[in-house]
Amino acid sequence: MSDDSIIIPSTTTNSLSKLTINDYSKTGFGYNPSIGTQSNSINNIETSNLLISKKQIILSTSTIPIYEKLHLISKKSPIEEITLSSLLYLFSEIIQWQFKNSKNINDLEARLNGLGYKLGIKLIEMIKLKDGYKLLKRDTKILEILQFIHGPFWKFIFGKQADELEMSQNNNDEYMIIDNLPILNKYISIPKDYGDLNCCAFVAGIIEGSLDVSGFNCNVTAHTSTTDQHPLRTVYLIKFHSNVLYRENIRN
Amino acid sequence: MKVYSILILNKAGGLIYQNEISSGLNKLSANDYLVLAGTLHGVHAIGSKLSQSISTTNNLKNTEELNSIQNSNILSFGKALNPNNNKSGLQSIETDFFNLYNFQTVSGLKFIIITSPNDNFENFETSNEIFRKLYILYSDYVMKDPFYSLDMPIKSILFDKNVKELFR
Amino acid sequence: MSKKNTGDDIWKNNVEKIVKLFTLTYGSVVSQLCRDFQNNYYEVNQQLDKMGYNIGLRLIEEFLAKTGIKRCQSFKETADIITKLGFKIFLNIQPTIENWSNDGKSCSLIIPEPNPLTEFVELPITSDSKIGKELWYSQILCGVLRGALQMVQLDCDVNFIKDVLRGDDRTEMRLKLNKILKDEVPAGED
Numbered sequence: 001m002s003d004d005s006i007i008i009p010s011t012t013t014n015s016l017s018k019l020t021i022n023d024y025s026k027t028g029f030g031y032n033p034s035i036g037t038q039s040n041s042i043n044n045i046e047t048s049n050l051l052i053s054k055k056q057i058i059l060s061t062s063t064i065p066i067y068e069k070l071h072l073i074s075k076k077s078p079i080e081e082i083t084l085s086s087l088l089y090l091f092s093e094i095i096q097w098q099f100k101n102s103k104n105i106n107d108l109e110a111r112l113n114g115l116g117y118k119l120g121i122k123l124i125e126m127i128k129l130k131d132g133y134k135l136l137k138r139d140t141k142i143l144e145i146l147q148f149i150h151g152p153f154w155k156f157i158f159g160k161q162a163d164e165l166e167m168s169q170n171n172n173d174e175y176m177i178i179d180n181l182p183i184l185n186k187y188i189s190i191p192k193d194y195g196d197l198n199c200c201a202f203v204a205g206i207i208e209g210s211l212d213v214s215g216f217n218c219n220v221t222a223h224t225s226t227t228d229q230h231p232l233r234t235v236y237l238i239k240f241h242s243n244v245l246y247r248e249n250i251r252n
Numbered sequence: 253m254k255v256y257s258i259l260i261l262n263k264a265g266g267l268i269y270q271n272e273i274s275s276g277l278n279k280l281s282a283n284d285y286l287v288l289a290g291t292l293h294g295v296h297a298i299g300s301k302l303s304q305s306i307s308t309t310n311n312l313k314n315t316e317e318l319n320s321i322q323n324s325n326i327l328s329f330g331k332a333l334n335p336n337n338n339k340s341g342l343q344s345i346e347t348d349f350f351n352l353y354n355f356q357t358v359s360g361l362k363f364i365i366i367t368s369p370n371d372n373f374e375n376f377e378t379s380n381e382i383f384r385k386l387y388i389l390y391s392d393y394v395m396k397d398p399f400y401s402l403d404m405p406i407k408s409i410l411f412d413k414n415v416k417e418l419f420r
Numbered sequence: 421m422s423k424k425n426t427g428d429d430i431w432k433n434n435v436e437k438i439v440k441l442f443t444l445t446y447g448s449v450v451s452q453l454c455r456d457f458q459n460n461y462y463e464v465n466q467q468l469d470k471m472g473y474n475i476g477l478r479l480i481e482e483f484l485a486k487t488g489i490k491r492c493q494s495f496k497e498t499a500d501i502i503t504k505l506g507f508k509i510f511l512n513i514q515p516t517i518e519n520w521s522n523d524g525k526s527c528s529l530i531i532p533e534p535n536p537l538t539e540f541v542e543l544p545i546t547s548d549s550k551i552g553k554e555l556w557y558s559q560i561l562c563g564v565l566r567g568a569l570q571m572v573q574l575d576c577d578v579n580f581i582k583d584v585l586r587g588d589d590r591t592e593m594r595l596k597l598n599k600i601l602k603d604e605v606p607a608g609e610d
Contacts, residue, residue, distance in 0.1 A: 092396050126440075157440070189409045333490075
């Protein structure tokens with residue numbers, strides 16, 4: 001398995017924020033800003049053949065267009081709830097799988113973060129679509145987007161709001177979202193010799209992906225911060241890049 | 253009824269978990285617990301052979317049919333039953349100082365509960381319920397923990413904590 | 421109680437529920453595996469099956485603990501319990517059973533649409549049509565069944581033969597009992 005094929009934001013150059021105008025979709029479809037509208041036209045033979053042979057298209061896509069499926073969510077979707085158990089088994093298996101591939105604890109966290117990152121990119125669009133026009137406006141301020149993540153976003157993926165949203169007192173580029181009982185960690189006991197590993201690095205990746213794709217470049221890390229009442233309490237530390245703060249200052 | 257101690261054995265009779273819930277019995281060394289686990293596992297297996305030779309083929313058929321009836325009841329009424337599947341093996345040991353109950357799951361795990369002596373039948377029912385709760389805790393805090401390897405000793409801190417809370 | 425409500429009570433009482441995160445997380449696993457194995461979909465299938473198997477070995481304990489199901493008398497009974505209770509509890513769907521073989525050892529499970537694993541999924545249209553012929557997107561389910569049945573001493577083969585994602589008319593899974601591992605059945609059951 002080659003390491004460079006994984007998107008690990010903030011550690012490799014593959015991060016979305018670092019894509020240049022010369023990067024283009026490898027599948028041959030999609031809008032390429034460096035070419036302009038031309039990129040949407042069907043000019044190469046391979047793609048036009050695909051589009052012409054209708055049979056092949058039916059073979060590789062389902063019968064309902066994906067956007068119609070997304071709109072179905074706002075109505076009552078048939079699969080409203082999947083049991084938490086199934087998700088937790090899957091998550092546990094993901095950790096074991098990534099654990100085998102990783103060199104150390106930091107590497108494991110980076111990999112989990114990378115998996116979550118890809119999810120975050122898709123999730124934020126999906127959630128904005130789900131609630132219709134109410135949420136469809138673009139958030140332009142740090143506080144607005146964070147409140148969205150803390151509220152509706154959290155509720156959509158975990159079925160409840162996050163517990164706290166705080167701004168760091170020392171650094172003005174750092175914010176914290178706090179979850180007192182992170183569902184994914186509910187049954188996981190971290191062995192003593194694994195240091196401060198927190199498997200919610202996966203969730204940190206989700207947050208990082210959705211903030212990055214909304215134009216708020218940042219790094220997000222998950223830290224365990226135990227209190228007597230909440231032994232699994234997890235703090236997601238969000239550190240924005242300087243350009244985001246610069247923009248924020250101009251707008252204010 | 254007071255629960256002194258619980259033990260969990262894997263399919264092969266190896267001790268994978270042991271917790272002294274409350275004092276009252278002399279403590280055994282770690283090695284002694286391993287021997288106890290292995291011995292109980294053996295006695296259970298041999299005991300079931302004994303009873304097999306006693307029971308007639310008719311009886312055997314009845315167990316299978318009974319299982320079937322129970323399963324279809326679960327299916328049609330959606331009401332869970334106790335997961336204990338220990339029918340012909342060692343079920344309990346009673347002494348003047350303690351009672352020991354042995355439960356087995358369909359997958360072959362054994363849960364052993366050592367309690368204060370009491371010849372009341374309710375004692376068995378209570379420990380049966382304790383077994384069910386322990387098994388559910390096991391399926392949550394051990395089976396969903398990515399850092400646990402199957403059939404190995406359980407070191408999960410959260411499982412420990414929840415087992416203690418069960419008896420509080 | 422009507423047949424339709426089978427398993428509902430257990431499902432309601434014992435199991436917590438969550439939303440779409442499951443579907444999407446699974447999607448990111450499949451796409452990561454496609455990258456890891458550089459679009460060698462046979463290997464992706466195999467890896468998904470292996471992951472499922474590991475899940476099955478663990479998931480069976482929760483199933484037994486929370487339902488109290490006893491050892492089955494026949495494989496037909498097993499198949500019935502898998503679809504009406506197993507799928508119901510863990511995925512909230514209820515596949516139908518069809519096409520029993522004459523010896524009663526193999527059958528088809530039809531996964532109803534929408535399949536919770538593939539709800540937002542389309543296989544990509546690329547110049548390389550391999551993915552639509554080789555990838556079994558939901559392969560993890562086969563592994564889960566194989567692993568879970570192994571733990572109750574049933575040695576089975578499970579595989580997909582049709583998938584709506586590939587353009588087939590339905591999603592069909594084949595379940596075949598190889599043998600009952602009698603030597604491994606724990607003592608003291610009968």
